[in-house]
Amino acid sequence: MLVRLSTYSGEYLAPTLFKHFFWKNYARETKVLFSTGNILKKKNEDLMPKNPAAEFNSASQQSGNGFIYDKKPFKMICETSKEYYWCLCGRSKRQPLCDGTHKNPQMNIKLKPVKFTVTESKEYWLCNCKQTSNRPFCDGTHKREDVQAAVK
Structure with missing residues (x-):
């Protein structure tokens, strides 16, 4: 099966360049779903979980970020009936x-x-690097070089 991916500039990629392009650029901005030859695009921001309590709680709007605890997110089962308090410090x-x-x-x-x-x-994947812009959920910020270098 030949996979051709349209970039934002309208160009098509050769199949040999697809893997490199996808992991380096495209995956950060778009979720790609494959089906029989069709490519469906959906923005990652639509897939990111939202915090419904954020609009009622000013703590999620604090400036600054906390101490980098870990460079990997934490997978946790969260239930709808509970309130959680995510550590920002x-x-x-x-x-x-x-x-x-x-x-x-x-x-x-x-x-x-x-x-x-x-x-x-x-x-849900909760941020453990404390640098996320989608508090408390991981947005991939832990992959930045400065975060990776901060925790040995």
Whole structure:
């Protein structure tokens, strides 16, 4: 089967270049689904989970990011009926959830946990690098070189 992928500029890629292009550029912006010769595109932002509690909780709008705890996300089963508090400071011993460490006055932590709920019960990838722009869900920011270099 010959796979031809249209790029945003309207060019077509040769099948030998497809793998390199897909993993380096295209995967960050588009989810590609294959079926019998057809390519369907759906933006990743449509696939990213949203935090319904974000509009009612100012903690998700805090400027700054916390301490980089890990360079990989954490897979967690979340249920619709529960409220969760995601650690933004990066100092919790119960990562990725908050354990109240930010309240310790000697640590002088200004960041508060992000309250979140989910719209359906399933597995979610929660950010452990604390650098995500889609708090508390992983958006792939941990793949940046500065994040990878921060944790050995």
